[in-house]
Amino acid sequence: MILKLIANTRSTSLKQRVNGLLNYIQNPENTRTQNLSNYIRQPFASQPAWDEDALLEKCVYANSRNFLDDDPEQQKIEMLQTASLNGRVEDPIVHLVASFKKFEVPTVPQIEQQIDILLRHLNAEALQVQYAMHLDTDNAHYHVVINRIHPFEKNQHQQHKCVNLGDGWILNALHRSAAEIEATQGWRSEPNPMFIYNRRTQTIENNPAYMRTPDTEKLPVPILDRASRHQQPSTLQQEIHFAKSYQQYVETTVQNILRRVNGWAEWHQALAEKGLSFEKKRNGAVFQLKTYSEQITFKASLFCQKQA
Template sequence: MLGKVGKSRVGAKSAGKSPFADLVNYVAREADGKGREVDKEEMGVLNLDADVEDMDLVIRQMNMAAAKTAKNGKFKGDPVYHLILSWQEGDKPTPKQVKDCVQHTLKALGMAECQAVWAIHHDTDNDHVHIAVNRVHPEKGIVMGPPRRDYHVIDKAMRELELIHGFRRDNGPYVTLDTENGPQIVRMSRKERAEKGLLKHGDEIGPRTTPAAKAAERSQGAPSFQEWAQWGPTNAMHDALEKPDAMWRDLHEALAPYGIQIQTKGTGMVVSTTLENGRILACPISKLDRNFTKMRLEQRLGTFTPPSPSFSQKPATTTYADFLHEAQSGHQQDGPAPHDGVAPGRGDNGQRAKRRAERQQAREDLHTRYQADQQRIKDTRRDARKALLARQKVEREAQRQDHKGRKSLFITRKVATGMGRQAATSLWAYTAASEKEALQKRHLKERHALPRTMVWRDWLEQQAAPPIEDESAKAALRGIRYRERRNDNQKKNGIEGEEVEELKPILSKLHHEIDHRRQLIHYRDAQGRDLFTDTGPRIDVHDRAESTVEAALRIAAQKYGAVDITGSSAFREQAARAAARLGIQVRDTDLQKVWQLEREAMQPKQPQRGDETQRMGKTDRPDPRPGRPGKER
């Protein structure tokens, strides 16, 4: 499990606006851009006299508690605390477990008595819970937290929850070590974690990916501009800097073929490129290499000099825009390398190559359709929005006139019933404000319902979901997820290969469960234990029993033809021997000897030459017994 503190709110700066409204509404909906509300059974509230059915009441109660600090004037900070807890892929916490995790973490932060609302989100491959917490105590009216260095407190709570509920372990400032006395949670510095190979990112193992680059990589379904620039463009910069008399002009010339420019920004420096639609992408130059800081480059090359107007820039031949188009249209390989060979005794008469060509064409058509859809939305959205705003303006004016005509009659009727004029006027003000707020909410929903352009990943998920269920979109999503986990998968026990068919159950004898949203097929035994999971281009093997490995290999052979094996050395050798016995081709170079030895061990032993001569001698002797046909007497 991992925990982090998120943004407290989006835009509650204006006076009179609730500081909790934006975050609570965000928590109550899936964060996938589709506006889907979270299932009420996967939501909960703490220390509130309201339930998940009435989010407006929840917001009002949190506002009232926070307002207590405004009266004494001692606290002028942000009363909102946004906490996010995330589980590793494969962990499926129940709402009861999630509630316990929320309460445990808030108790560790000293905020157990604070108001909070939480909801489970499934819009990524890792289930996670968003928690909106009111830092102000609902009764005491004082700020309850969080403590200094709250991320350390949160991380330790995550290790504790992993042990309590049996969730898969993760690493942070605190690490769980197995000792003779049982699991122990210990604090480790970044240096210690780097030495033990527990550090996932950071300067110790390379430039850290920025949050914006991570978000772009997910939404685009392709490596981010930062990751792409860390290869060819960075190597070109290194080559230019190797010249003894290198100048800024040499760096500009080295990056020109990639369509990249170097610019100063604030006190630092960035590299940028322009996409086909005119959008500019940029990242700090230090994210390409930690030695590429403005200070170090200027120490080496002198004060930064932008390219002069007379600079004859080389034409860009390898741009990020071209790379992105090729990646999304399927020309960049997402999954394992293509395979046209066949295992011994198997043949496909070129069917794999044919299916590969068909899938490539379908992927290109899919990307063309995506571009056409986005262009159509751009062309129609402006006129649709203009017409909607004009209609809403008319409705607001009609409501204003209606209120103007009803006000005096409303107050007169209330006074006639014995209510004081001042109380009747206040009641009218409340009634009019409620109607106005209802109209504003309806108008906001109508504006949100306008068609919007979608990023590639969200559009693919829309096309893969019912009722469309486009098979090309499903295959593209499986390829994207494989690429995102390529490095991590090498450490996990599994079998990989080129996927050319649609994802479907193959072994009917095993119990299977299809996860349509994540495009997975879970194979389980009769007791419900996970055996292996088919993700499309890869089969993750969870159980090392011989029967499980052979079953996974049979599925892999039918899907891929030939296989790559990843994971521990013991598992790879076990799977390679099983593949040899089943006649399944293994593509890993380092496993060829193991595979060949197992094949030779299966062959019947040939008789030795001496034994063969001896047997022949015995056969050629005349039989002294009479009556044997075919023998001399």
């Protein structure tokens, strides 16, 4: 399984963020801007159980924790009020997604156990949480929305405490959670995991065989997502895999495209299909390839002469 942190790329107010996320996960018909509780909960907000007649619907199971009210609409108000109790924190709302391999679908008890494990590793067991399972794609997945502001504990400034998820190592906490969930529930693990679960001691340990991937060899997020959804490497992923480095990949790609294109429009289109862009810079030009965490820039002179 894959546990992913969804970055907040929108500069919205706290109210828009809370309402937007909770509406988004409850209501599949609404947009992200307006709606992340409705999106994950509809059409079964009042019925937290599987429905075999509705497996094609977006949301088949939804639940929440640490709210005073069971009504999703009241929970939105409650989460917003709690999130507002610490004015020093600009964005206390965290959005996570857990995704499974094709044909892997957890049961309701398994989902609840997974949430137990996830919240324990994140130190979020006392925080407000909403979550819901979706079956609208080839891969079963569920969304989790967490409010980091503690509902009753306060800090030294007498404001409600903002919990540092995973003690500040949230991505490690997600990898640890995935390792424990996969081992205890029998799901297939992703290749090259950072952590492994020791069944004898029932603890999470560093994977001694883990190989860290340099940023320059990481693939752009859309490519990784596409490969994850289809459970097979994309064509571009395979091409890059067989290249020794990104630079070799860019060089081979550029030379092949130069041989067959006859105009600017065709040039840019062919590069875009290979995950590349070309831009003039001062007296020269650059090629750019966006990786998982950054955009790598190469001087065009590395791969072709000015005359090209």
